[in-house]
Amino acid sequence: MKSLEAKVVVLGSQGVGKTSVVIRYVGGMFSKAVSPTIGASFFTYKMTLEQYRVKLQVWDTAGQERFRSMAPMYYRKANAAMLMYDITSLESFYDIKDWVKELKKNVDTPIVLCLLGNKSDLDSGRKVSKEDAEEYAASIDALFYETSALKNMGIEDAFLQVSKNLINLYETVPNSGMGGMLGHAQQAPPDIFSSGMTSGDVAAGGMKLTDGGKDSSRSDGNCPC
Amino acid sequence: MATDHREAEQPVNTSDSDFQEDVEFVETNCVPGKCNSAVFDTTDELDDLTLNLANGVIQNHRGTITSLIRKRxxxxxxxxxxxxxxxxxxxxxxxxxxxxxxxELSSELSEDENVKNGLEDLSLQDTESVPEESPSVTLIPSSSETDYVNSLEWKQQKKHIFILSESGKPIYSRHGSEDKLVTVMGVMQALVSFVQDDKDNLRSIVAGDHTFVFMNRDHLTFVGVTRGRESTQQMLLQLTYMYNQVISVLTHSTLVRTFKQHRNFDLRRPLSGAEKFFDNLLNLMDVEPGLLLTSVRCLPLDSSVRDIVSQTIVQHAKVKDLVFALIIAQNQLVALVRMKRYYLHPMDLHLIINLINASESFKAAESWTPICLPKFDATGFLQAYVSYLDEECQSCLLLLSVDIEAFYTLSECRAKIKERLDRYNALTAIGNSLQRHSYSVQQCSIGDLRHFLYKARSTAQYTSPELGPPYNTPEQQDRLFGLYHFLHDKVHSVSRPLKLLYHVGKYETLLGWVTQGFELYAVFGPLVTKNVAIHAVNKLLRWIKREEDRLFILSSVTF
CATH class of the missing domain: 1.20.5 (Single alpha-helices involved in coiled-coils or other helix-helix interfaces)
Incomplete structure (x- = not known):
């Protein structure tokens, strides 16, 4: 049994239900009175999947504008990003495009993207069609799910698929600081990320593999991309 | 109802208030809660305020974080x-x-309109001195929100607080939606700028039983309107807390830069989501004497337990760049550990308490959020790791660092701290103390003493018993708090500060006493004589002295 530790960041506008979805997934419950997130909240979730013990470190970020500038701190080292909008708010869907732009600009490690259309229980007030969202998700090579934290729909599937992709990503590129499965779709992300971060830094923020107590074969070697 | 208190509080027979000869009665050598090493930054905000007003200069503490980062x-x-x-x-x-x-989209046009409306308003009600009751408000098309700000209920709110930008843009209103108050705020801005044109500052207006207090800072105008017992000075202090709360969210640097670049900036956007912090802070100010006294209330705890708690923090949170580590339970400080040479100011601590108090979000998971502490350093953010230590979400651990990447390290610290505190049963002890509800005034066994506030000046901490009968209804508590405002104002009066004040009211007798070491505000039954009151407070001081280990944090713990 191998174990895998991955960081997942949840991004999206204020009030789309990021915390509700995360709490539904991690805590298995729904509360009507979820208070707006301050800064960012940190959750962990453990599961066993395909011979892996997967530990997800989920960063549930605040959607409020004043915390917007903190976001790089969370997505820079993330292995997966859940981009969430509210199907009853066109604006929240458009905001996703800004997020994607920002991620492409600032993240040069492979990252699993997953688009989530939340509040699918409010179908009568729907403003974003499933087709549009699917099409957009395909164009950015992201997974796509419509979810409902209230009715507990789609969330389990979304996180499961993200985890599968993370394992896949890990297996195709054992030193996770490198472009792999997302590389082809994102057409080798442009190297605008001029943080001066060393590869050691990237690896530290990347996925960690501990193989039955032995050190992993992960190398902090040079990044080919 | 509120008007009733007012009348009731008119002194029936005020005896000679300042009586030097009685000071001899008083044993001044007993200063409970005194300490030699400073626990908090004890600069008194009221003194600051007076000084600043006189000089017209507002000092901002700056550079601390930068120097810490540079050091790092x-x-x-x-x-x-x-x-x-x-x-x-x-x-x-x-x-x-x-x-x-x-x-930038926010147009200049609407701005001009605001001011114009405001000015019209002003001329309309030249004869009326209360802008709130501006007749022109009725011109605004009706909706439920508009109805509210136009209603009697809105006008009768005991205290209004408004924040507006230099150009008159509404930013916050305590009651009613701020964008329905464009006209009223326009009037306020007009008043302020009218006086400023003469190179002067509008400080306050008294109109009937309302007092309007104005404060200009960093392109913002803060206006407080009260018909309670707060003095102008005390209202200024409250407005300063509001200003600090704004800084806490944005930092002073960002605020100034923003308005420098765009005078017309709508500050509501970067502040969105922070409204509840303003609301909560104002509610806190209405019930929590610590803000009035700029001092901290500690959770009563055996000193041995408190030592265990702070030593546990010292041992297991010894991390570089960690400036403050504290545990807060129900608005009370349990323990504080600080970096050497850096102090936490009570006003900053109140903002931290407000942050915890106003948000449920910290109860769900470990959190990591930027917070600016204006007294510590108004120019930058500290990063706060916030996590409750127990299932019931009573004891909240805060670790404030200058390292934005420290989350995982601090999370490990939290795990170790929690494990130790559990092992030593310290969390249970905290829980028990919370359940016992502090102490009742009867425990001091002083006849006829109904309630008191005692502030140890050198430690910037205060203690007071829980509110028992007759102060067990919100109305009576409100009235009691009004009495404290009255007493506090009298002894701190700018023109005529008093050392000792004995005041006989209709329902109670008040004694206020300020020395180098402490401030004491005591409330007795109405029939108490001066001598009895003096003896009682001496006895009280001795009681507090006996309990001081439990009621105060007397030694400062550093990493």
Missing amino acids: AKRSNTLKDEEADQDLANSIASEEANSIEQS
Whole structure:
């Protein structure tokens, strides 16, 4: 049994239900009175999947504008990003495009993207069609799910698929600081990320593999991309 | 109902209030809660306020965080850190620039209109001195929100607080939606700028039983309107808390830069989501004497337990760049550990308490959030790791660091701290103390003493018993708090500060006493004589002295 530790960041506008979805997934419950997130909240979730013990470190970020500038701190080292909008708010869907732009600009490690259309229980007030969202998700090579934290729909599937992709990503590129499965779709992300971060830094923020107590074969070697 | 209290509080027979000869009665050598090493930053805000008003200069504490970060960079001695910091700083700056550009959309046109409306308003009600009751408000098309700000209920609110920008743009209103108050705020801005035109400052207006207090700081105008017992000075203090809360969310640097670039900036956008912190802070100010006294209330705890708690923090949170570590339970301080040479100011602590108090979000998970502490350093953010230590979410651990990447390290610290505190049953002890509800005034066994506030000046901490009968209804508590405002104002009066004040009211007798070491405000039954009161407070001081280990944090713990 191998174990895998991955960081997942949840991004999206204020009030789309990021915390509700995360709490539904991690805590298995729904509360009507979820208070707006301050800064960012940190959750962990453990599961066993395909011979892996997967530990997800989920960063549930605040959607409020004043915390917007903190976001790089969370997505820079993330292995997966859940981009969430509210199907009853066109604006929240458009905001996703800004997020994607920002991620492409600032993240040069492979990252699993997953688009989530939340509040699918409010179908009568729907403003974003499933087709549009699917099409957009395909164009950015992201997974796509419509979810409902209230009715507990789609969330389990979304996180499961993200985890599968993370394992896949890990297996195709054992030193996770490198472009792999997302590389082809994102057409080798442009190297605008001029943080001066060393590869050691990237690896530290990347996925960690501990193989039955032995050190992993992960190398902090040079990044080919 | 509120008017009833007012009348009731008119002194029936005020005896000679300042009586030097009685001071001899008083044993001044007993100063409970006194300590030699400073626990908090004890600069008194009221003194500051008076001084600042006189000079017209507002000092901002700045540079502390930068120096700490620089120290850190020097220590780690790798470019990596600095560059990463720089990078993040850059990205934050560019982000801010973006957001400012976007909000340029807010048009100048509407601005002009506001001011024009405001001015019209002003001329309309030249004869009336209360802008709130502006007749022109009725011109605004009706909706439920508009109805509310136009209603009697709105006008009869005991205290209004408004924040507006220099150009008259509404930013916050305690009661009613601020965008329905454009006209009223326009009037306020007009009044302020009218006086400013004469190179002067509008400080307060008294109109009937309302007092309007104005405060201008950093392109913002804060207005407080009260018909309670707060004095102008005390209202200024409250407005200063509001200003600090704004800074806590934005930092002073961002606030100034933003308005420098765009005078017309709509500050509501970067503040969105922070409204509840303003609301909560104002509610806290209405019930929590600590804000009035700029001092901290500690959770009563056996000193041995408190020592265990702070030593546990010292041992298991000994991390570089950690400036403050504290545990707060129900608005009371349980323990505080600080970096050497750095002090926490009670006003900053109140903002931290407000942050915890106003948000349920911290109860769900470990959190990591930027917070600016204006007294500590108004120019930058500290990063706060926030997590409750128990299932019931009573004891909240806060670790404040200058390292934005420290979350995982601090999370490990939290795990160790919790494990130790559980092992020593310290969390249970905290829980028990919370359940016992502090102490009742009967425990001091002083006849006829109904309630008191005692502030140890050198430690900036205060203690008071829980509110028992007759102060067990919100109305009576409100009235009692009004009495304390009255007493506090009298002894701190700018023109005629008093050392001792004995005041006989209709329902109670008040004694206020200020020395180098402490401030004491005591409330007795109405029939108490001066001598009895003096003896009672001496006895009280001795009681507090006996209990001081439990009621105060007397030694300051550093990493």
